[in-house]
Amino acid sequence: MKKKVRIIPGFGLSMGVTLALLSLIVLIPLASLVVFTAKMSPSEIWEVITRKRVLASFEVSVLTAFIASAVNAVMGVILAWVLVRYDFPFKRLLDGMIELPFALPTAVAGISLTSLYADTGLMGRLFSKFGIKVAYTRLGIIVALIFIGIPFVVRSVQPVLEKLDPLYEEAAGMLGASRTRIFWKVILPELRPAIFTGFGLAFGRCLGEYGSVVFIAGNHPYETEITPLIIMSELQEYDYSSATAIALVMLAAAFLILFLVNLIQIHNSRILKGGH
């Protein structure tokens, strides 16, 4: 695969455009976050990001984002499976709907989910019969994050499943493996990188979600206060440096998650190519 000479033209041009736009839109603005945070000493930064309330918000954000992404990982595989392997009426409609959470403003999603899941709402009434309160608890945050994260796993698993060579399954089937065994031993390992990719993206997105969560969360300190809300409240107090310090932690987390995702994806693209 190693290339000595670049035969295909356009390296300089495409690299130039890519780097120019990337710097202008992403890197320079993000750098200003670092510049602002650098006005504080490391011990000050440490003091800010280890405040009890900030730590508690990390816990809330990570926990809810993780659970929501896990739910979406399971549902995403099922949905992708159903969309790729089965034929049934309105399948195209179902397929087309997956992206809708992207288009609906997060605030609208938050408000309509809150009115559905508050104990006076349609779903809320259902849950309250079992004594479960959804809106204004961590469960509510999870519901909002599930909504936000639906498309990620489905859309990363779907293409892999479409390209997956059925010969393996057939061979396994002919050798007498049961269907569940085939799924766990043959299909799932192939899908695993795609699932992790989707999970990682959803997780990253959910960690930072603000618009939908603030409406449904109840925003109790230590209980249902998410990290983006803390950043917002630091800003309200004109405390820029605290806000940027916490934002930087979140940014680092986002970068780390994505880097892992992209490592996994290298494996993924090998499957898409059809080779192993």
Place this chain on the structure above:
Amino acid sequence: MKHRFSRFAALSLAVVLGASALTGCAAQPSDAATSGSYSIINVSYDPTRELYAAYNEAFKAHWESEHDSTVEITQSHGGSGKQALEVANGNPADVVTLALEYDVKAVEDAGLIEPGWVDEFPLDSSPYTSTIVFLVRKGNPKNILDWGDLVREDVGIITPNPKTSGGARWNYLAAWAWAQGEYNNDEAKVTEYIKQLYKNVLVLDSGARGATTSFVENGQGDVLLAWENEAFLSLQEYPDDYEIVTPSISILAQPSVAIVDSVVDQNGTREVATEYLNYLYSDEAQRIAGDNFYRPSNETILAEYADTFDLNINLVTINDFGGWDEAFAKHFADGALFDQIYEE
């Protein structure tokens, strides 16, 4: 190679220039003082939407009847603290009309408003005032009559977070003022009371309007700690569902108005902006405030609204707390009292 590189350089330059030209084209300098038409921006806080919608009409008519020029007013509303921050960061407001002096002070600290603005307009630059009352469900089923009832175990409270909502700081301070009287300034008992009160808070929304939504639309809680004008608006909308309870003691909420000096000087809008804020004190504007359930600061006109407002309520002011800087440092700063009551 060299050839290719120069082509790449030219193209990337073009992209960057194109992008900046795009930004440039879309930007419209807002100085409009040239053609006899003025355009000013009023950055305000959430609950004044209806007030300024009505006042802007009145002011437009007033200005245009006395001058040869026309005036357009653009409104912006949001949480008071957030709005102040945006002005400090470059939102080109000609005037700010915010929930509390502390927020206007933040704009002053950014160097946009000259010191001494508090005395620029009558009555500490607050043309209308309000206070904090309780909105309860019709018939007051939980029998909530005063601040003491709020810490009962069966009461669920809705109030916004004082750290993110300027208005909610008034709620907190009003409760504090009551407890101070109740417990003879025993700070430990007062703090314990506040702690109990916030334990009963079901939803700590980030802003005043969010809290109203939780209480009114989503049916959460038994009592909403609300701006008096917000409470009246909810009552107007749903007269059969709610009622207002005026506690024995509350706080005089004094929203502040100010001219953003650096912006009006750049835009040449000082005259119209000054008149805009001055006219808030006219009889016409004072009545508009009253009609929108703000207490007019003109005593005579306030008396006209004696049927609406409980004028006998005992009101403390922010000065009883030593002014905003002191109140903020003691109660709302990071790690201060409000943070402490949530610890453990």
Place this chain on the structure above:
Amino acid sequence: MAKKDAQVSSREGTISIHEETRGARAVKYLLIGVSVLFLFVMLVLPLVTVIIESFKKGFGQYLNAVTDADTISATLLTLEATVIAVAINTVFGLFAAWAVTKFHFKGKKVLVTLIDLPVTVSPIIAGLIYVLTFGRQSAVYPFLSAHHLEVVYAVPGIILATVFVTFPFISREILPVLEAQGTDEEEAAAMMGASGLTIFRRITLPHIKWALLYGIVLCAARAMGEFGAVSVLSGHLRGKTVTLPLQVEILFGDNKFMQAFAVSSILVVLAVVILIIRSIVEYVGKEK
């Protein structure tokens, strides 16, 4: 293409083998049922709530709400931001995908990660960084201000934020396809002396057509709905810097619930229209 067809037909073969057993059929219906239920509760119900609430006070009121002057200006601004964001991101996506997949260079993984970064950056932070970069506190503010260039709390800021949040959407869709396709065809063409543009038009573009279209659809959908970052940067100047999602926020703040949902329904309708157009184009294209 032929290879793909073979795959499809052999896949159908698999399905028919699988469908022979009754257990398999039970699993099929169970999984479809679970999927439909999940999407209904998590996706359809919130959207239906939006539509029901917007017609709560009748069609006339709905019409009034969506033809309100502020709503129309918000719609236009949203469309403007969306079109520009899609244009910039398409250019970027094509060049970036070309650079990443057709060449080998150091730091590729880092580059790809940086391109993807905006997806997982909190919208609040996305807005904040532009305020820090172009706002009063920044070093470039005196320059911008002297030239009457308003970025934050003006339309350019809104456009920048929209470009930011949708930045990787198109490149992400094209990348895997180009990666899978490899570089052999392009290399052959290049050796025969074809120019870069010709190679792109004749060889690469046909491969990535659908991925590109899909990316554009996603980008447009996400651009229209962006709330958090735009909210931080907009200043909420009515009729000037208010996009549809912000108009929804404002109407909620005004306690005009029905109107707020009515404006949200515009976004739902726009999104559905975009997704339908995509399906049609895809269908027509694949028929050919």
